[in-house]
Amino acid sequence: MKYSISRISAELGIDRVSCPDYEVSLLLTDSRSLIYPSESLFFALRTSNNDGHRYIEELYGKGVRNFVVERVPDSLKDAADVNFLVVDDVKSALQTIACRHRDRFDVPVIGITGSRGKTTIKEWLYQLLQSDFRIVRSPRSFNSQIGVPLSVWEMNDDIDLGIFEAGISMPGEMQSLQRMIKPTIGILTNVGGEHAEGFESMLEKCREKAGLFVDCDRLIYCDDDPLVKKVMDEEFGDKERCAWSFKDSGCRLYVKHVEKGDGSTVIDYVYDNRSNSVTIPFTADSDIENAIHCIAVMSLLGVSDEVIAERMSRLTPVGTRLNVMEGVNNCMLICDAYTSDYHSLNPALAFMGRRMTADRTSTVILSDVMHEDMNSDALYRSIAELLQNRHIDRVIGIGPEISRHASCFGGDAKFYRSTDEFLSETTTSDFDHELVLIKGAGDFRFDRIVDILEARQHETVLEVNLDAVVHNFNNFRAQVRPATGIVAMVKASGYGAGSYELAKTLQSQGAAYLAVAVLDEGVDLRKAGITMPIMVLNPRVVNYKSLFNYRLEPEIYSFDILNEIICEGRRYSITDYPVHIKLDTGMHRLGFLESDMTELVRVLKSQNVIKPRSVFSHLAAADCPELDDYTRGQFEYFARCCEQLQGAFDYHILRHILNSTGITRFPEYQYDMVRLGICLYGIPTLTDGSQGDLKPVSSMHTAIISIKEWEAGTTIGYSCKGVLHRKSRIATIPIGYADGLDRHLGNGRMSVWINGHRCPTVGNICMDICMIDVTDASCAVGDQVEIFGNNISVMEIADVLGTIPYEVLTSVSSRVKRVYYRE
Numbered sequence: 001m002k003y004s005i006s007r008i009s010a011e012l013g014i015d016r017v018s019c020p021d022y023e024v025s026l027l028l029t030d031s032r033s034l035i036y037p038s039e040s041l042f043f044a045l046r047t048s049n050n051d052g053h054r055y056i057e058e059l060y061g062k063g064v065r066n067f068v069v070e071r072v073p074d075s076l077k078d079a080a081d082v083n084f085l086v087v088d089d090v091k092s093a094l095q096t097i098a099c100r101h102r103d104r105f106d107v108p109v110i111g112i113t114g115s116r117g118k119t120t121i122k123e124w125l126y127q128l129l130q131s132d133f134r135i136v137r138s139p140r141s142f143n144s145q146i147g148v149p150l151s152v153w154e155m156n157d158d159i160d161l162g163i164f165e166a167g168i169s170m171p172g173e174m175q176s177l178q179r180m181i182k183p184t185i186g187i188l189t190n191v192g193g194e195h196a197e198g199f200e201s202m203l204e205k206c207r208e209k210a211g212l213f214v215d216c217d218r219l220i221y222c223d224d225d226p227l228v229k230k231v232m233d234e235e236f237g238d239k240e241r242c243a244w245s246f247k248d249s250g251c252r253l254y255v256k257h258v259e260k261g262d263g264s265t266v267i268d269y270v271y272d273n274r275s276n277s278v279t280i281p282f283t284a285d286s287d288i289e290n291a292i293h294c295i296a297v298m299s300l301l302g303v304s305d306e307v308i309a310e311r312m313s314r315l316t317p318v319g320t321r322l323n324v325m326e327g328v329n330n331c332m333l334i335c336d337a338y339t340s341d342y343h344s345l346n347p348a349l350a351f352m353g354r355r356m357t358a359d360r361t362s363t364v365i366l367s368d369v370m371h372e373d374m375n376s377d378a379l380y381r382s383i384a385e386l387l388q389n390r391h392i393d394r395v396i397g398i399g400p401e402i403s404r405h406a407s408c409f410g411g412d413a414k415f416y417r418s419t420d421e422f423l424s425e426t427t428t429s430d431f432d433h434e435l436v437l438i439k440g441a442g443d444f445r446f447d448r449i450v451d452i453l454e455a456r457q458h459e460t461v462l463e464v465n466l467d468a469v470v471h472n473f474n475n476f477r478a479q480v481r482p483a484t485g486i487v488a489m490v491k492a493s494g495y496g497a498g499s500y501e502l503a504k505t506l507q508s509q510g511a512a513y514l515a516v517a518v519l520d521e522g523v524d525l526r527k528a529g530i531t532m533p534i535m536v537l538n539p540r541v542v543n544y545k546s547l548f549n550y551r552l553e554p555e556i557y558s559f560d561i562l563n564e565i566i567c568e569g570r571r572y573s574i575t576d577y578p579v580h581i582k583l584d585t586g587m588h589r590l591g592f593l594e595s596d597m598t599e600l601v602r603v604l605k606s607q608n609v610i611k612p613r614s615v616f617s618h619l620a621a622a623d624c625p626e627l628d629d630y631t632r633g634q635f636e637y638f639a640r641c642c643e644q645l646q647g648a649f650d651y652h653i654l655r656h657i658l659n660s661t662g663i664t665r666f667p668e669y670q671y672d673m674v675r676l677g678i679c680l681y682g683i684p685t686l687t688d689g690s691q692g693d694l695k696p697v698s699s700m701h702t703a704i705i706s707i708k709e710w711e712a713g714t715t716i717g718y719s720c721k722g723v724l725h726r727k728s729r730i731a732t733i734p735i736g737y738a739d740g741l742d743r744h745l746g747n748g749r750m751s752v753w754i755n756g757h758r759c760p761t762v763g764n765i766c767m768d769i770c771m772i773d774v775t776d777a778s779c780a781v782g783d784q785v786e787i788f789g790n791n792i793s794v795m796e797i798a799d800v801l802g803t804i805p806y807e808v809l810t811s812v813s814s815r816v817k818r819v820y821y822r823e
């Protein structure tokens with residue numbers, strides 16, 4: 001839904017600045033999530049270790065024009081095309097806007113709180129009710145002070161039911177969540193977690209949680225927990241309540257009998273004096289409780305008993321969300337800061353096991369573990385055993401309960417009574433080359449641990465924008481006929497961007513084929529789970545066994561290779577193996593010539609090991625208009641050869657000849673497929689704009705690590721090459737030619753982008769470091785530096801070096817961390 005800035009200013013009670021009255025539809029709290037700059041309203045939130053104000057200039061550079069801030073950055077004070085809504089507290093402004101938005105809708109809203117099960121119940125209710133309602137629900141586990149406003153913002157005129165979670169960790173937090181969610185139906189899952197931080201007692205904690213329900217007219221909770229019952233009776237005696245119980249047949253929903261079987265559980269219950277029985281495909285106690293909450297909701301909403309039974313039987317598990325991210329000091333983090341129960345621990349350890357590599361040891365950071373049916377001694381003993389069986393090298397337990405059971409774990413395990421205690425005694429240098437599983441219940445706020453251990457942007461990284469890949473792919477899909485397939489070229493590790501993440505994205509976007517350069521790239525993609533067809537362009541295959549095993553389809557470009565693959569295929573009893581016939585129509589590099597065709601057909605027809613899947617060729621000069629006659633000659637030559645080959649077979653052999661430039665300049669030769677390379681990565685090859693709006697996929701960033709001021713005449717760096725002609729501020733950045741920053745870019749031959757300024761290099765580029773003249777930029781240590789990206793184009797760097805963008809992209813060294821982002 002769109003809001004004008006004047007309306008938002010009014011809602012925030014601030015005078016509108018005399019700037020254009022833009023319309024916005026997206027709330028942005030993380031600069032990395034930017035997709036639609038002009039529609040985004042950015043909230044410069046301050047957290048314990050970051051400040052959104054730092055990203056304003058960068059976002060402005062990317063086209064964002066609307067900001068909610070606590071102070072306006074100096075560099076944009078005079079900008080006329082931007083709105084700064086200045087408030088005292090950005091977070092509460094965000095919440096106010098969410099409240100106003102919520103107030104516009106008069107639909108039932110289910111609010112879920114409690115210590116465990118919130119996300120599962122929310123997702124299950126969605127599964128169960130989506131055929132009756134148009135539902136909006138919290139994305140993932142967006143249940144915090146920041147997550148809830150973003151969730152509520154998803155409400156729009158098309159929906160007729162909202163389902164939102166509310167999670168708190170400190171006294172006083174529920175009130176603001178209640179105002180934003182304003183549920184009409186409340187669910188309290190349970191209240192656990194012993195003495196959680198900040199709360200005086202369990203009763204206090206329970207009361208705080210129940211604060212979500214002040215405006216509800218109907219409530220659902222388990223009557224068997226005396227604490228919950230007490231709070232509900234005292235505070236909400238006047239509301240319609242659907243209490244459920246395993247024990248009390250007087251409850252509105254009485255669970256009469258639960259029978260666990262092999263992989264499923266039968267639940268017999270009585271609701272409003274009607275008996276019913278459902279079978280759910282789960283057996284864990286927590287899942288049974290979650291299911292009963294769902295039964296209560298559906299009964300309350302008037303869903304018939306038969307339908308309830310039918311839908312409950314088809315529930316599917318809600319995957320425990322494990323985020324994987326790069327950590328400090330070459331660590332890799334696997335994080336779940338929401339759940340810590342015995343049943344989700346083993347799957348998380350298995351997930352971790354699949355990501356173990358030889359260069360990392362394993363570490364588990366675990367909070368107190370929720371337990372249903374085990375006494376805590378037995379529980380922690382079996383957890384210790386689990387960790388030992390999984391060969392976890394280092395165990396860190398956080399919480400009073402797990403600390404009390406320290407003796408179950410080996411002598412090397414460390415324990416802390418609270419997350420605060422852990423954080424105060426730990427620095428990032430305590431972690432090095434480790435795969436770290438961080439798993440804790442929401443109350444423990446392990447997201448703060450994740451914040452500390454997550455790799456910070458002070459390193460040199462190649463940021464890869466997967467949304468831009470999708471955008472560029474669709475841009476080209478619109479340029480080719482619907483029936484034409486797109487072969488996505490991910491050779492050279494995705495033109496330097498890293499092939500796996502790209503392949504995964506392109507697979508889901510419906511690319512027809514992936515093309516890699518060498519066998520190993522293809523094998524890696526298969527091992528990582530890429531299932532779509534892959535062609536291997538490499539001139540030499542040495543390991544046919546791998547080729548066949550991983551169903552990688554080779555390019556056949558000579559009689560030698562042809563005979564070799566037939567011979568190897570026979571050894572493995574292969575038949576009809578798909579291959580791609582390469583024709584040399586003018587590159588004069590590799591491929592069959594027209595004069596080879598008769599013999600080629602003869603050999604192909606004389607065997608059944610391989611079967612041509614496609615025939616293709618490559619243009620030598622698609623981007624040189626002065627050589628178009630040559631290119632047209634290639635097309636004619638290609639057509640003749642294709643005809644001869646196709647004539648010998650009674651099934652259709654796919655044909656393809658166009659690369660990126662060819663697609664735009666010679667659309668009449670699309671044939672069955674086109675091969676999209678450099679333009680997929682957002683680099684145009686034509687300067688006339690005919691390739692449409694391409695977005696750069698890769699951007700290389702680093703950060704300033706030092707700034708010094710020098711008098712005129714000082715020399716900077718090796719061989720005293722950089723002579724200063726004025727008093728200057730010189731910044732040092734941690735990137736050098738070993739990272740792929742070509743040494744010919746030194747001594748002012750290129751500029752980097754810092755806070756909206758182009759700043760030239762000074763002196764020679766060193767192996768790991770270079771120096772930048774920042775006299776004209778306002779900047780500080782830690783500020784981001786763009787080497788190339790949205791402001792400094794790869795083309796510009798290629799021009800300085802007298803090369804092409806392909807070489808610049810593929811020269812970024814492998815030691816530069818690739819960071820992928822989306823959404």
Ligand SMILES: *Cc1c(COP(=O)(O)O)cnc(C)c1O
Nearest residue numbers: 489618659660661675676677678
């Ligand atoms: C690399 C390559 C392409 C893609 O070329 P771009 O100019 O990057 O689009 C197409 N076909 C073959 C055979 C290639 O090797």
